[in-house]
Amino acid sequence: xxxxxxxxxESIEHVYPAVPVVIEPGTTIRQTLRMMRDKCVGSVLICRDxxxxxxxxxxxxxKLLAAGDSLEGRVEEVMSRNPTTLRADxxxxxxIRKMSFGGFRRVPVIDSAGRVVGLxxxxxxxxxxxxxxxxxxxxLPPQPHAMTHEREGA
Numbered sequence: 001x002x003x004x005x006x007x008x009x010e011s012i013e014h015v016y017p018a019v020p021v022v023i024e025p026g027t028t029i030r031q032t033l034r035m036m037r038d039k040c041v042g043s044v045l046i047c048r049d050x051x052x053x054x055x056x057x058x059x060x061x062x063k064l065l066a067a068g069d070s071l072e073g074r075v076e077e078v079m080s081r082n083p084t085t086l087r088a089d090x091x092x093x094x095x096i097r098k099m100s101f102g103g104f105r106r107v108p109v110i111d112s113a114g115r116v117v118g119l120x121x122x123x124x125x126x127x128x129x130x131x132x133x134x135x136x137x138x139x140l141p142p143q144p145h146a147m148t149h150e151r152e153g154a
Contacts, residue, residue: 007093017118025076050115054079
């Protein structure tokens with residue numbers, strides 16, 4: 001089967017969406033950061049009754065810390081509202097396109113009722129792609145386009 005065809009026919013379940021860390025909107029920013037640290041995740045989804053309200057990522061945390069903002073506020077005040085999502089039946093090509101054009105490293109996956117069912121990370125997409133090209137990827141030099149700084153030869 002052609003690789004391009006797979007991107008447009010295989011659903012994102014072939015990428016094995018991760019189980020997201022979900023919190024309530026009233027959770028404090030400090031509690032959220034602790035949870036992210038304890039669970040070793042780069043984002044949390046803010047949901048009410050399994051319906052997605054927003055996402056809070058490590059990028060959001062860095063912005064808050066750099067600005068010196070208080071960590072006692074509620075995460076719903078600083079989350080990214082109405083994040084881009086994927087449907088459970090979307091294909092891998094759709095996930096790549098949304099992540100690439102939006103500059104996202106994580107995209108929530110929702111079902112037809114709008115409930116959160118997973119989270120796709122860029123690293124999962126890369127692992128999916130490596131499955132198709134293992135020989136090419138694993139034999140690349142550490143710096144594929146390295147250039148010499150001095151002239152070679154005589």
